[in-house]
Amino acid sequence: MNCPQAKLLIDAYADGELDPAGVLEIERHFRDCPACAQAFHNVQNLKKSMKPEALRFSAPLELRNKLESEWRSQVEASPGQNEKLETQEGLVTPRRDFFKFAFLILNSAAAVCLAFLVSFALVRPSAQQQLVQEIVSSHVRSLMANHEMDVASSDQHTVKPWFDGKLDFSPPVKDLAAQGFPLIGGRLDYLNNRAVAALVFHRAKHAINLFIWPTNEGNSDAGARPSVNGYNLIHWSHGGMTFWAVSDLNEKELMEFVQDFGAN
Amino acid sequence: MDERERLKSFEQTVLPHLDAAYNLARWLAGNDHDAQDVAQEACLRALRFFGSFRGENARAWLLTIVRNTFYTWLRKNRQPENVIELDDEVLAVEDVSVNAEILNSRLADTDAIRRAIEELPVEFREIVILREMEGFSYKEIAELADVPLGTVMSRLTRARRQLQKRLASEFRPGAKP
Numbered sequence: 001m002n003c004p005q006a007k008l009l010i011d012a013y014a015d016g017e018l019d020p021a022g023v024l025e026i027e028r029h030f031r032d033c034p035a036c037a038q039a040f041h042n043v044q045n046l047k048k049s050m051k052p053e054a055l056r057f058s059a060p061l062e063l064r065n066k067l068e069s070e071w072r073s074q075v076e077a078s079p080g081q082n083e084k085l086e087t088q089e090g091l092v093t094p095r096r097d098f099f100k101f102a103f104l105i106l107n108s109a110a111a112v113c114l115a116f117l118v119s120f121a122l123v124r125p126s127a128q129q130q131l132v133q134e135i136v137s138s139h140v141r142s143l144m145a146n147h148e149m150d151v152a153s154s155d156q157h158t159v160k161p162w163f164d165g166k167l168d169f170s171p172p173v174k175d176l177a178a179q180g181f182p183l184i185g186g187r188l189d190y191l192n193n194r195a196v197a198a199l200v201f202h203r204a205k206h207a208i209n210l211f212i213w214p215t216n217e218g219n220s221d222a223g224a225r226p227s228v229n230g231y232n233l234i235h236w237s238h239g240g241m242t243f244w245a246v247s248d249l250n251e252k253e254l255m256e257f258v259q260d261f262g263a264n
Numbered sequence: 265m266d267e268r269e270r271l272k273s274f275e276q277t278v279l280p281h282l283d284a285a286y287n288l289a290r291w292l293a294g295n296d297h298d299a300q301d302v303a304q305e306a307c308l309r310a311l312r313f314f315g316s317f318r319g320e321n322a323r324a325w326l327l328t329i330v331r332n333t334f335y336t337w338l339r340k341n342r343q344p345e346n347v348i349e350l351d352d353e354v355l356a357v358e359d360v361s362v363n364a365e366i367l368n369s370r371l372a373d374t375d376a377i378r379r380a381i382e383e384l385p386v387e388f389r390e391i392v393i394l395r396e397m398e399g400f401s402y403k404e405i406a407e408l409a410d411v412p413l414g415t416v417m418s419r420l421t422r423a424r425r426q427l428q429k430r431l432a433s434e435f436r437p438g439a440k441p
Contacts, residue, residue: 008421010421015402017401041364042364046367046428046431049371050397052396052399055396056283056287059282059287060300062300064279067282071271071274072271137418141418189415190412
């Protein structure tokens, strides 16, 4: 394990959320790297200092009383009680509602303009680099924290429907066992400020994460990106979807995988 | 059957977790008045949805409702807190090498910790509350907050780096401890 990997996992380690293999690896790294060991102690100290008994708020008596009388009156007013609740929910009159609504729209319009201007001011040549970094981080986390997948199945007909209802798009799912890249499962992940599909494949001992989400970009051929922390990345777009394959597998075999998956 | 019995069973389920509900609402809303509104509304919703409660983890169930109620309330009552700050998601984990000595000297100051948590963006704050004050596992938090597990991990990591940074920078050498 190297420092960038350790940095992603120190908190999970402090929270006891790493799997046994990850624990061994990170502890070995701490023995070799005083800086990461110190970072871990800092997290531990921070955790210890956040004492729930000092920081928690207790429910005021006033709230308890309000609730109890509210509940009792609910019971006494029998049928139609739900409707009564619904109207209580909107405590404002329709007219005030309208102004509130108009105000809200103006506000959000202003916020959108501001966000737009800010994003222009900061035109980020590194947006792509940040995305690549995020992809690699997601890959590393998926390996170390024992949550490679949410649905473990080599059956594409199990994995594909699993995504329905969890995503607003339907990612292509294929099993490539015949080509030596068996499908292991699928997972929801969060990249580029949106929920994305992650498919997990194996090649011998190597894991491949394939991230998929919709895009407006046209089709683009599969191209290797500079590797990050020893992980290889290949990106392409096809049929309104964008694809990122990431793995510690060598670039040549990763490209084979990508071709087998059907990238142009 | 009784509505009365239903209410009794509801109260037995929910009342033990009222502190947790209020605590989450209080940290999310930032003041007692709004927190009471949110907690009260959440408990009324919980009563309405009690039929769909399957008897698993009552605290997680109630806190999910508190959280959802809070975000509905937030949309109605306040401008989005951090349209821009959410962009933080894109940033890789910041490399903050905080000075351990300074940091540790600040950790005894509960008020400073409280302030630092209050200053976190709400998406980070809620994960910190659920982890450090409620002791939920990453998996439970992921279900409760309806985000992928990897997002729980990365938000918690970023939240803690921000806390450390704020705590370390709040320190003024020479000021009274």
